[in-house]
Amino acid sequence: MSQNAVAPRPTLAVAGLSKNYDKRRVVGPLDFSLEAGSVTGLLGGNGAGKTTTIGMVMGLIEPTQGSVHAFGCDMSRERYGALGRMNFESPYVDMPHRLTVRQNLRVFGMLYDVADLDAKIEQLAKDLALGDFLDRQTGRLSAGQKTRVAIAKSLINDPQLLLLDEPTASLDPDTADWVRTRLEAHRRTHNCAILLASHNMSEVERLCDRVLMLKDGTLVDDDSPASLLARYGRDTLEEVFLDVARGRVEGASA
């Protein structure tokens, strides 16, 4: 490799990111980056700061300090340079209930300027098995169906950066497994970087090649699932999660 070779720019670069509410620090400072084609898990207990972190990455929450760059765009000043290449799914967000699934996907497809939108909707309907309820009002769907629709919306613009907050939380094991397969396929075909907040440790072990462990808003560990298991001397990520959550980290030094 040439000495002048420049390292590829990360899809997402987070530097010194922190958030205070009423002078109380809830997140940070956080430093991490996501490479194209990687899947990074964001783990932590309730209130650890996962959703706040994702909110700051999305630009919906203003950091107190630090910066977020997506595709090289500063999300506090140039977010519109990046938003068309990103998308997200969150349990805190719904889609308009009165609109049918097809209407919702059409509206979001237009917002993201998706070419050949009809074909894209048909493809998503096929990939995520939405066909049976494509013309049903979104509000009349089961929780699992709504989650699949939300994932379809998050994939409508073929994002290269995908932020997922508990994407399989309300799905039965079969459907959840099936969604994970679709996410893996999307990662492969679009070289997409995925940031995944989840409490499902088997999901994290399966999908993620790296795990960020948050506790009380700070990053307490950052490694691959295999390395975490080895360093903590555990058989499952769930045991590692419990060690971190309960402060049993003595044997975890790298």
Add this chain to the structure above:
Amino acid sequence: MNVSFKRIGAMVLRYAYLLRASYTRVLDIIYWPAIQLLTWGFLQTYLVRAGALAAPGGAAQAAGTLIGAILLWDILLRGQQGFCFSFIEELWSRNLPNILMSPLRPAEFVGALVAMSLIRLAVGVLPVTIMAILFFGFNLWALGIAFAAFFVVLMFFAWSIGLFVSGILLRFGLGAENLVWSLMFFVQPLGAVYYPVTTLPNWLQPVSWMLPPTYVFEGLRGVLIDHVIRWDLLTQGFAIDVFLFAAASAAFGLLLKSARRAGSLLQTGE
């Protein structure tokens, strides 16, 4: 600024789908303006017959000013509510983060809300102007260019209030939703809607002249009673509109920034 009419069209389509799927929403748009017109219209008919309305030029003209004022007030009120109702739908459906995370610019969002305000007006107020002809013999459209000028001044004020209220909703969530229904009503006593500005106490009149609708309703009386279009008044009203719209846009931007800082955009309930 890179404005996309496709993205504006996407949002208009989203609200059009919603109206198409909800007959109660459409009924609501038509129902209140019609009730307002009939109630006030029959009241003024009674007052004219009882000789209680007297004005330069006679009772018929007084009646014209009252019904004209009712219609223009409804345009103002429904214009603002049409703007805000479309916005608040995003809070009710918990869809706002999807919108704010999409490439849709704030200016495009406002453009879509303005378009929906006009569409809802067309659905709700257009039939009422026809009812005014049929029931009370008053033709708002016969005011011609004057009506067009009144409409522009009123709508810019409606959008300014709508923008400000939407900013408040962004920042404080659905706990502030009553403002959508109530805020515009401060104009009714102060904006010379049903009576001339001179009716107000002297100390209150300067406040009234700070409101663009005052220039419209005074202008309406000028057209119907004195048969002159007061372009001087309408120009002043529009100038205040421009200032207020700029102020409302700045307030919306600040409230959006404040909502981002407070982290309230991800949880936009009460």
